[in-house]
Amino acid sequence: MPTVTVIVPVRNRSGVIVRCLDSVAAQTHAAVRLIVVDNGSTDDSRSVVADWLEAHASRFLEARLLDEPRAGANAARNCGLRTVTSGYVAFFDSDDEMSPDFLAAMLSALRRSAGARWVLARTRMIFPDGTAQVRHGVPHPTVVRHLLSAQVSTQSFVAEAALLHEVGGWDETLTCWQDYELGFRLLRHAPQPAWCEQVF
Template identity: 30%
Template sequence: MTALPVNKFDVLFSSGSANVPDDAIAVAISLFNYETFIVECLDSVAAQIYKNVELIVVDDCSTDDGAMVVATWMEANAGRFVSISLIRHSRNRGLASTRNTACNYAKAPYVFILDADNEIYPRALARLKEALDDTGGGAAYSQLEFFGDLKRIGDGDIWRKETFINGNYVDAMALVRKDVIQQVGGYTHIEGGWEDYDFWCKLIERGIDAVFVPELLCRYRVHGNSMLRTDTNRNAADVLLQVQMRHPWLNF
């Protein structure tokens, strides 16, 4: 296994068992200045029909009151989870490092990646775990529902290297085996975005399969500050070049 990069952090809230069940799923939420959306995100996790859930929120030095909002919510909802934690980076590290911190911290053997402005439907974790159990894949992902400023169905499809060659079509909201995350070295910072694309390319290069669940299980919020609207679009050419240099088999 490849050790993920270790970042300094403080534990702001922690409750629950030091050990989690073998079938537990860690929901890893990245938080940066999303005080407005984080409660809706957390509520969607608490509403999961899957019972053995470990919840980890990593605050990447937000400048709003998001961490305080999370701590208050956790105090009221800690009993729902087998383990629940709020941790805060000692300095702003970016999205890739925030996800890696959560994955490192997770005790569960499965990790679901979730950003603080998004949501999941109650059946999401159960259906994705079922897909992993049935196929033995390294990851499982679903079709997306875009909501907020844009309302439409996403572009999810079955896992094929040939489809990735021309662009990413798999969102970060996916259930991934923790040992797979370690095997590929976790997430890598890509200036301007597309850490998700890079992560999936690393799985492909190691021959790790993922399974597509053609159901609406995850909700991607489109708003003025979402990645769909900001860094990636403004720096598209530079981002494409960075990703292609890392994965020369891509064809843009």
């Protein structure tokens, strides 16, 4: 069973981070490592995460809380990426929630696509009133059109750890559209990603 590491940066998100982490713990895929990177929180996010990790450590192959003092989610993501020992990596933000079968479905799509080193899927944006909108609705096999017409969002892909290292990780000079930019670098190095038909 392939192992995947989920990396979550957090800064001043004590009110939402537990829902995110609960959704990672609820994954049907068993072989999961979790890395949460505190990015200089001034609220109680760090202690909330530390308590949660202690209570849920048995669910994961490994669960760690790291600190990245350099400002920016990209610096925090790269901090986590540098410590990864698993074959695959998924990035989530502290206000995201994973569908229970997200990792299992994404890894299954990768296994079905010979030679693929990363996998994309469509995701839903959930609004405060409970309504949802599907993002990035470009069907396979037009992955290039997917990138050109929308963007790779942080939570819409799973990639080989080695591939992420090859492309240099996240660009820490960017403060927006960093996931879009990373998607183009991933496509340049691995031009045949898998596509998961499921919408999350």
